[in-house]
Structures are given as structure tokens and as C-alpha cells.
Amino acid sequence: xxxxxxxxxxxxxxxxxxxxxxxxxxxxxxxxxxxxxxxxxxxxxxxxxxxxxxxxxxxxxxxxxxxxxxxxxxxxxxxxxxxxxxxxxxxxxxxxxxxxxxxxxxxxxxxxxxxxxxxxxxxxxxxxxxxxxxxxxxxxxxxxxxxxxxxxxxxxxxxxxxxxxxxxxxxxxxxxxxxxxxxxxxxxxxxxxxxxxxxxxxxxxxxxxxxxxxxxxxxxxxxxxxxxxxxxxxxxxxxxxxxxxxxxxxxxxxxxxxxxxxxxxxxxxxxxxxxxxxxxxxxxxxxxxxxxxxxxxxxxxxxxxxxxxxxxxxxxxxxxxxxxxxxxxxxxxxxxxxxxxxxxxxxxxxxxx
Amino acid sequence: xxxxxxxxxxxxxxxxxxxxxxxxxxxxxxxxxxxxxxxxxxxxxxxxxxxxxxxxxxxxxxxxxxxxxxxxxxxxxxxxxxxxxxxxxxxxxxxxxxxxxxxxxxxxxxxxxxxxxxxxxxxxxxxxxxxxxxxxxxxxxxxxxxxxxxxxxxxxxxxxxxxxxxxxxxxxxxxxxxxxxxxxxxxxxxxxxxxxxxxxxxxxxxxxxxxxxxxxxxxxxxxxxxxxxxxxxxxxxxxxxxxxxxxxxxxxxxxxxxxxx
Amino acid sequence: xxxxxxxxxxxxxxxxxxxxxxxxxxxxxxxxxxxxxxxxxxxxxxxxxxxxxxxxxxxxxxxxxxxxxxxxxxxxx
Numbered sequence: 001x002x003x004x005x006x007x008x009x010x011x012x013x014x015x016x017x018x019x020x021x022x023x024x025x026x027x028x029x030x031x032x033x034x035x036x037x038x039x040x041x042x043x044x045x046x047x048x049x050x051x052x053x054x055x056x057x058x059x060x061x062x063x064x065x066x067x068x069x070x071x072x073x074x075x076x077x078x079x080x081x082x083x084x085x086x087x088x089x090x091x092x093x094x095x096x097x098x099x100x101x102x103x104x105x106x107x108x109x110x111x112x113x114x115x116x117x118x119x120x121x122x123x124x125x126x127x128x129x130x131x132x133x134x135x136x137x138x139x140x141x142x143x144x145x146x147x148x149x150x151x152x153x154x155x156x157x158x159x160x161x162x163x164x165x166x167x168x169x170x171x172x173x174x175x176x177x178x179x180x181x182x183x184x185x186x187x188x189x190x191x192x193x194x195x196x197x198x199x200x201x202x203x204x205x206x207x208x209x210x211x212x213x214x215x216x217x218x219x220x221x222x223x224x225x226x227x228x229x230x231x232x233x234x235x236x237x238x239x240x241x242x243x244x245x246x247x248x249x250x251x252x253x254x255x256x257x258x259x260x261x262x263x264x265x266x267x268x269x270x271x272x273x274x275x276x277x278x279x280x281x282x283x284x285x286x287x288x289x290x291x292x293x294x295x296x297x298x299x300x301x302x303x304x305x306x307x308x309x310x311x312x313x314x315x316x317x318x319x320x321x322x323x324x325x326x327x328x329x330x331x332x333x334x335x336x337x338x339x340x341x342x343x344x345x346x347x348x349x350x351x352x353x
Numbered sequence: 354x355x356x357x358x359x360x361x362x363x364x365x366x367x368x369x370x371x372x373x374x375x376x377x378x379x380x381x382x383x384x385x386x387x388x389x390x391x392x393x394x395x396x397x398x399x400x401x402x403x404x405x406x407x408x409x410x411x412x413x414x415x416x417x418x419x420x421x422x423x424x425x426x427x428x429x430x431x432x433x434x435x436x437x438x439x440x441x442x443x444x445x446x447x448x449x450x451x452x453x454x455x456x457x458x459x460x461x462x463x464x465x466x467x468x469x470x471x472x473x474x475x476x477x478x479x480x481x482x483x484x485x486x487x488x489x490x491x492x493x494x495x496x497x498x499x500x501x502x503x504x505x506x507x508x509x510x511x512x513x514x515x516x517x518x519x520x521x522x523x524x525x526x527x528x529x530x531x532x533x534x535x536x537x538x539x540x541x542x543x544x545x546x547x548x549x550x551x552x553x554x555x556x557x558x559x560x561x562x563x564x565x566x567x568x569x570x571x572x573x574x575x576x577x578x579x580x581x582x583x584x585x586x587x588x589x590x591x592x593x594x595x596x597x598x599x600x601x602x603x604x605x606x607x608x609x610x611x612x613x614x
Numbered sequence: 615x616x617x618x619x620x621x622x623x624x625x626x627x628x629x630x631x632x633x634x635x636x637x638x639x640x641x642x643x644x645x646x647x648x649x650x651x652x653x654x655x656x657x658x659x660x661x662x663x664x665x666x667x668x669x670x671x672x673x674x675x676x677x678x679x680x681x682x683x684x685x686x687x688x689x690x691x
Contacts (some may be wrong), residue, residue, distance in 0.1 A: 023435045048432045053427065054460035061424035061457070065431025068418055069398065069439065070573055073431070089589075091421050162545070198418035201395035207410045209419035354617065358669040358679040369674065373651065374628030378673030534634045534667040538691055567628075574628045 003178040008143045008168065009034035011179045012076065012102055013042060015150040020185035021100070022048035025062035027055055027081060028128040030114040031170040035076040038057035056081035060088030060101075065312050067097040068208040070196030073156050073302040076102040078170075079120050081113065082128075090129030094210030094221065096195075096228075098157035100150065101135075101165045104173040115336025116170030118257060121313035124165055126285040132222050134229050135254040136164040136236065137286040139256045149284075151182050158191045160232055167286065169309065171258045171338070232288055239290040243267055243298050244279030252301035253280045253350055254294065255308065256316050257340070263307050265345035274350050286314070294321040301326060305345055305351060308332045361385035374574025376531045376564040377405060380473060380544075381412055383537070384442070387545040388415065389425055391552055397440045398432060400425040404446035405479040416528045423454025426461035429468040432559040442469040447486035448478050451513050458517070462557050470515060470559040471546045475566040476585060481570035487511045490584050495569070510588065514561045518595045518613045522558045526595040530563035530586065532578040543593065556597040563589055616664030617680045624676035627651035631668035637661040640668060652672060658666040666691065 013035045026036045043050045053059035066073035082103045092099050105120045106114035114186050124137045140146035153164040197206050212218035216261045242264050255263045260282040267278045281297045283290050304326050312330050331347045333339050363385035371377045394415050401409035403422035410417035420428045425443035433441045437572045450458050450472050482531050484497040488510045492501045514526045529540035547558035564589040565577035592611050631654050632640040638664045642652045665688050669677040
């Protein structure tokens with residue numbers, strides 16, 4: 001397939017269409033407004049239905065309705081809007097419904113800023129909404145990877161009947177990069193959903209519900225959810241390493257998303273002038289977090305440097321993976337500041353000295 | 354012997370948890386009868402609210418959703434846009450529709466979502482034990498306005514049907530009551546019409562149903578019926594306030610529709 | 615002649631049918647049902663017109679009405 005030069009947000013919209021999504025419910029918020037704008041124009045060409053909801057609260061509930069009647073549905077938002085979706089995602093998870101949510105992270109907390117950040121990591125991976133549930137969280141580091149992960153997200157969601165979040169940041173949303181799209185999914189070829197609320201013709205009514213007033217029943221639903229998350233943890237962890245060959249590293253840099261790309265450049269810079277061994281570990285699934293793969297690389301390293309556009313969120317998971325066996329340093333900027341390769345390289349040189 | 358009044362197909366045989374005399378049961382039956390008479394049960398998807406009727410999915414014999422508080426119109430929007438062939442209906446109380454859900458109902462109506470909304474107005478929050486609702490009458494005592502609702506402090510009750518009738522998008526907006534059998538007969542007509550309009554793909558339809566809450570009003574069912582007649586009907590006028598075809602919004606259109614009712 | 619049948623176990627004794635009936639057909643029982651309610655009883659069955667107002671008002675759909683022969687319909691329902 002030919003490559004197209006496309007803005008991240010628009011590529012995300014197109015990827016969803018390729019994956020068989022024909023229904024979008026969302027609300028404008030910088031820096032992801034281009035997704036609804038692109039889909040508003042593109043959907044009529046593919047028989048899709050675009051709805052601009054009155055708020056993110058409404059959008060996530062529209063998603064709940066669409067998923068419950070068995071359709072592949074998408075919403076996109078940015079940090080404050082994702083906060084508004086917390087309750088809705090808890091309901092969606094509790095009802096075992098498949099949805100795909102994209103968070104193009106911006107600076108926070110509060111109204112924050114419109115520039116990129118990575119300050120929603122804990123929100124996405126550690127709870128977000130109320131109750132015992134998890135979001136599958138995928139973190140692309142390029143527009144191409146965003147396309148690939150969105151395409152995969154719909155399949156993951158349908159397979160496990162769970163909400164999946166693709167977490168990019170303002171850079172992924174706004175950058176233009178060459179992208180190759182997967183082929184258009186045949187809508188007749190999507191997984192069957194016999195549990196969906198499609199009209200009780202010739203069968204018992206299907207009920208999409210998360211209310212369990214009897215404690216044994218509510219516990220049973222939680223047990224069912226946990227079993228599902230255990231299966232996902234077993235099978236779906238993904239990560240990538242860069243320059244980690246061999247069995248010794250002076251520093252292991254841990255970063256995700258666009259920061260990982262910046263760190264790779266910084267590592268290359270640093271290695272030009274020194275003989276030190278520095279590698280990068282990049283988790284692709286933030287939940288389930290690839291603790292084991294990280295621990296394996298961390299064992300090779302003398303020190304670890306975690307780099308994020310936050311005040312230290314993935315840092316907590318790195319600490320969990322390493323369990324105090326290695327010293328961990330942190331370098332981060334947030335509020336919309338993006339560490340440049342030089343910034344990271346300087347910090348690395350400081351550590352290596 | 355011929356049965357001339359029987360149990361609707363669209364209700365499950367489950368006995369309800371509603372209080373004795375609570376008109377939820379009556380309204381459920383009117384919805385079920387409408388679905389039966391129009392042959393819609395197998396295409397129907399209902400959305401239960403948070404409120405006394407949170408367990409409505411146990412009572413309607415069609416596919417059902419449980420929605421989060423106030424968001425049923427948004428869930429209905431999502432479902433209807435994804436599957437326009439389904440008959441979507443929401444069943445909501447005062448808190449669900451007129452408090453937390455005001456944005457959702459206004460926008461579903463404004464977008465003209467072709468869904469049916471049954472709004473049960475009993476001027477109080479039943480499930481949580483009798484707190485003030487946006488529809489509570491001035492002077493009415495509830496647990497969160499124990500000295501009687503004071504418009505100076507709490508504002509006046511909201512007339513949702515009138516509020517929605519100001520929108521320009523075509524809709525069917527009616528207010529009925531179910532506190533006497535004669536009112537129930539009129540209510541049935543409006544509820545049936547609200548489903549018929551969706552079946553024919555015409556417009557957004559909402560029926561506000563003035564209902565009694567004997568338990569939280571602290572009255573017997575017959576006393577509660579009398580209270581409703583004397584206190585609620587004067588403030589919440591009955592009738593069809595808007596029909597599709599009157600696509601001008603505003604007070605003039607509402608008055609015109611009322612004259613034609 | 616019309617016949618009103620009350621499902622005694624569904625009835626919650628709210629008395630609205632008694633209030634609705636224009637003929638005084640319905641009264642409340644002296645014994646309790648399984649749930650502890652005094653249920654409705656069509657104690658004056660011969661007075662029944664088959665107007666359906668009791669069944670129409672019952673919130674628990676506990677009333678069914680049968681007719682033998684002509685049914686007089688007083689309104690469209």
C-alpha cells in the first residue's frame with residue numbers, strides 16, 4: 001500500500017475506519033479536535049455516522065450505547081475530557097463491552113495547557129474510574145504506530161470485551177508523518193456479538209447491566225473481570241528495546257511514546273562520544289505493563305533513568321519492576337515542555353560521569 | 354369467557370419491588386401495552402435509569418441497558434445512531450432527567466434523536482429516600498428541604514416539557530398523569546403515540562408522566578392522588594405541548610400546540 | 615357478565631382499584647397474602663360492568679378481566 005503524509009489525529013481517524021469503525025461520538029478539545037473534524041468529513045464517504053456530543057460525559061455514554069448494540073465505536077479526547085469519561089469507562093468495563101478510546105494527552109492538572117505531556121499515565125493504568133477494573137493501555141511513539149495500535153485496539157477490545165485506550169500525546173496528534181494504512185476490514189467479517197442488545201427476537205432478552213445488588217453476584221462479576229485481566233496480562237504485554245544487546249549496560253533509559261524516540265536520539269548522541277553502553281526500554285502496552293521484560297533488561301544495567309513528560313508517573317511502575325535492586329533516576333519536564341534530545345543527553349552524561 | 358384485559362407480553366412475570374400504590378407499575382404497563390399493540394417488543398431496547406426504576410430491566414421483556422445517572426438519553430443516542438432500526442426508549446425519573454441529566458435530555462431532543470423518553474415526575478427523589486427534586490413543589494417538605502421548598506433559596510420547580518418545547522427541532526412533547534384511571538386512559542394515548550412516532554421514524558418524543566410517591570410524600574395512595582391533583586396539575590399543565598410539524602420553537606408554538614390538543 | 619380476577623399474591627393492597635371502581639365491586643380482604651398485604655377481592659362481582667377501570671389503574675398488573683357475551687366498551691383504551 002502506498003504511504004501517505006498525514007497528521008496524527010487524521011491518521012487515527014482513518015485507522016479506525018480501516019478497523020471497521022463507523023460510529024464516532026466525541027467532543028472538541030485541543031489537541032485532538034482534528035479527529036472529529038476528519039471523521040465528520042470522511043464518515044459520509046464510508047457510510048459512517050458522526051455525532052458531536054454535548055460533552056465528554058455524553059460521549060462516553062453514547063459509546064456505551066453503541067457498544068451495547070454491538071458496533072465498533074470510537075471516541076477521542078484529551079486529558080480533561082478523559083477525566084470526564086471515568087465513570088462511563090467504569091460502566092463499560094463492568095458490562096464487559098468493547099470500546100476504543102484515544103487520549104491525546106495535554107498538560108495538566110486542571111485546565112493545564114494544550115501542549116504535549118505524559119501526565120495521564122497513572123490515571124490510565126491505575127484506575128481512572130471507580131471499582132476494580134483495568135483499561136488496556138497502548139502507547140504509540142509514532143503516527144504509524146498509532147495507526148497500527150488503533151487497528152489492533154479494536155480487535156483486542158472485541159476479543160476480550162473490554163475498553164482499550166490508545167494513549168498518544170499532542171506531538172503524535174499534531175505531527176505529520178508518512179503512514180501506511182492496513183486494508184479496510186470487511187464489516188461482514190467482524191466478530192459476532194450474540195450478547196448485544198439488538199432486539200429480543202426469538203431469544204431471551206439481553207441485558208447490558210453493571211448493577212449487582214446481591215454481594216455474591218457483584219463479587220462474581222469482579223472475579224470474572226479479574227480472570228479476564230489475568231488472561232490479558234499473560235498474553236498481551238508488548239515492549240521494545242533499543243541498543244540493549246549484550247549483557248551489560250551502564251544506563252538503561254526507560255521511556256514510552258514520543259519520549260522514547262527522543263531518548264533514542266539522545267542515546268545515539270551520547271554513544272558517539274563515549275564508550276559507555278546505554279540502551280532504551282520502551283513499553284508499548286502500559287497496561288499490562290511488561291514488568292518481566294523490563295526487569296530482564298534492568299538486571300543488565302548499573303543504573304536506570306526514567307524519562308517522562310510528567311513529574312514521575314511511569315516511574316512508579318519502573319520501581320515496581322526493579323524492586324529496589326538498582327538505583328533509579330528520573331528526568332522529566334511537564335506543563336507542555338518537551339525535553340529535547342540534548343536535554344536528555346546532558347542528563348545522561350551527568351549520570352555516566 | 355373471553356379475556357378483555359390481561360397481562361402484556363412486554364412485561365416479565367416478575368413481581369415489582371415498587372411500593373404499594375406507586376404508579377411506576379402502571380406506567381410500566383402502559384409502555385408494555387404500547388410495545389405489544391404496535392408490535393415493537395422484538396425490536397425494542399429500553400434504558401433503565403438510576404432511581405426507583407433502576408431495576409426496570411427486570412420488568413420489561415425486551416433487551417435493556419442499565420445507564421449511569423442521567424445519561425440514558427446519551428446511551429439511547431449512541432444505540433440509535435448505531436442501530437436506527439431498533440426502538441430505543443428511556444425511562445427516567447426527576448433526578449435522572451431534570452437534575453444530573455439536563456444536558457443529555459436537551460441535546461438528545463435538540464439533535465432530534467428518534468427515541469422515546471418516558472419521564473416520571475413525582476416531585477421527589479424516591480429511591481434515595483425522599484430528597485428534593487428539581488420538580489419539587491414550593492412549600493413541599495422533603496428531607497433536603499425540611500422546612501418546605503423555598504423558591505428564594507432553592508428556586509422554582511422546572512417544567513421540563515416547556516423547557517424542551519422552546520427548541521426548534523421538531524418533537525412530540527406531552528404531559529400526562531396517572532393518578533386516576535381516567536388520566537391513565539389519556540396517558541396511554543400519549544405513550545402509545547410516542548412509540549408510534551419512533552416506529553415511523555418521525556421525531557424525538559417525550560411524555561412526562563405526573564406520578565404519585567405515597568411513601569416519600571407520607572400519604573396513602575388515595576391521599577397522594579388528591580395531592581397530585583391539587584398541587585401538581587395546576588403547575589404542570591396536562592396536554593400535548595408540541596407535535597411534529599410545528600417546527601418553530603418558543604412559547605407561541607407551544608400555545609398553538611396546546612390549543613390543538 | 616364480566617368477571618374480575620385478582621392475582622392475590624401480586625396484589626400489594628394499595629386500594630386504588632377499590633377507589634377506581636364506580637360500582638363498589640372491590641373490597642380489601644381480611645387475610646394477608648404471602649407478602650403481608652391485604653389483597654383486593656371482587657366481593658360484589660355481580661355489580662361489575664366490565665368497565666376495566668380497576669385493571670387500568672392497578673400498578674401491579676394483578677387484575678385480569680373476562681367477559682361472557684357482549685362487552686360494553688365505555689371508552690377506547
